[in-house]
Amino acid sequence: MKRELGVSVYPDHSDPLADKEYLTLAQKYGFKRIFMSMLEVSKGAEAVQAKFKDLISFAKKLGYETILDVAPAVFDQLNISYNDLTFFHELGADGIRLDLGFDGSKEAMLTYNSFGLAIELNMSNDVAYLDNILTYQANRPFLYGCHNFYPQEGTALPYTFFERCSQRFKKEGIRTAAFITSQIGTIGPWDINDGLPTLEMHRHLAVEVAAKHLFATNLIDDVIIGNAYASEAELRALGHVNRYQTIFRVSFVDEANEVEKQIVLNEQHYRRGDITEQVIRSTAVRQKYKTYNNPPHDSTIEFQVGDIVVGNDHFGKYKNELQIVLHPHRDFRKNKIGQILEEELILLPFIQPWSKFKFEEK
Incomplete structure (x- = not known):
């Protein structure tokens, strides 16, 4: 499976022009994925649609794949049904990340949505969650896995736990992703931001070293910078990383x-x-x-x-x-x-x- 680099943007906490400049800069260094947070939606459906659609449309022209991070509260606030993902399709999103899980049957059914949206699962649990979904004959090409990030110092995953969680997805051939943290970025989803890594051992590491480590595990396909905005030096260093062998x-x-x-x-x-x-x-x-x-x-x-x-x-x-x-x-x-x-x-x-x-x- 080909490996990609990604960035994160937080439209409810940032300026749209700054987001666009950041995406343009990252694209220059080979970035292809966007993690876009919708967990903090505070306005109505029309305002949300206008803001997110504009940014996603801009990203699509740059060749990005955009996954929206959503929670059940967002569906309630915007009066969206899990049985109809038209809202996200009209935004131009390529997929949605489910912040919380359901019974397995619902997730499997979502992978057959009529718009071909990818359904991304939370990987940071060492339980048979994925096995249950696959039992319901999920549409595998449209099923992704992505770890959480952890804004509070000392709360991210230890390596051995990360390894067990990741192996559950990798052995099934599911596309996987995890987060590293910029040592410069200050924007995240919450008011606490001690960095946004998946692994605690990466919290104070240079981005290129953390990315090399994730790729070296052969458990992670896509590495995403969790916080915004990474510096150009960090983006350049990540763009230089060989994703398929250790240098x-x-x-x-x-x-x-x-x-x-x-x-x-x-x-x-x-x-x-x-x-x-x-x-x-x-x-x-x-x-x-x-x-x-x-x-x-x-x-x-x-x-x-x-x-x-x-x-x-x-x-x-x-x-x-x-x-x-x-x-x-x-x-x-x-x-x-x-x-x-x-x-x-x-x-x-x-x-x-x-x-x-x-x-x-x-």
Whole structure:
């Protein structure tokens, strides 16, 4: 399944012109999805329709897919029936996110709505909610999953719980999404906004690191910035993220030579299938560079987790093999040539047997 980037907008808390400028900027960096909140509707149906229709129409011209976040209270306020989604179709929305669930049968029936609107479910529950809906023969291509975000510091999901929740959707082939938080944005749905991530461990992380982590799990298809407005630097950094393989940022030691830098930066790496606990081994490169000399340097220290080492001239047939250190150890036959940035060490557990990965210089 193709992976996308998304942004969030809150029309009841923002200026329409600012929203449009933001969407235009994000589209420049490859963003395709919009999470648009309708949880705080305070005016009548006509006013709501005019405001949201204008913004969604603008977004559609930029190529966005827009999912509206709705709650039962919105249906009551605007006198909308779950049996007739005409209102959302006329707004131009591509789907609606159900903030609360029903009995399974209703959600399944909604996926057969006559307008082809996607029905997005809350993923942040480790219960058989999805299984129940699928039992009622839901129209799977029109069924999405999206995690919640958590505005209050300390209240977002722990990773192990997130993993269990996400696996329920991923194993069924349902398109999935989760939120990361801009370190700049201040707009959200409520008056408390300590950031809007799905995972607590992401609350104070740079957006590109959080996105790399979500993509690396292979559990999330779409990564959405939960708060508005992210800075252009953040949007640019996210647009640069490879969504299909991990690219580690690396800082080189002063003595790293040109051959070692070529091995790191210019090759497609993959982890050997017969793995070891001590290091991640990229062995194919040693064949390509077997005739290149590599004198020892930075080889007598204890290597630490996240260090990148390359076999030196003392390593025989293993000369110029690249390794990422997983457990501290010493070996004078290896040169430390750099280290993965500390904040990206969370990505190491996702480099599995045969996983592909690359590096870029900090």
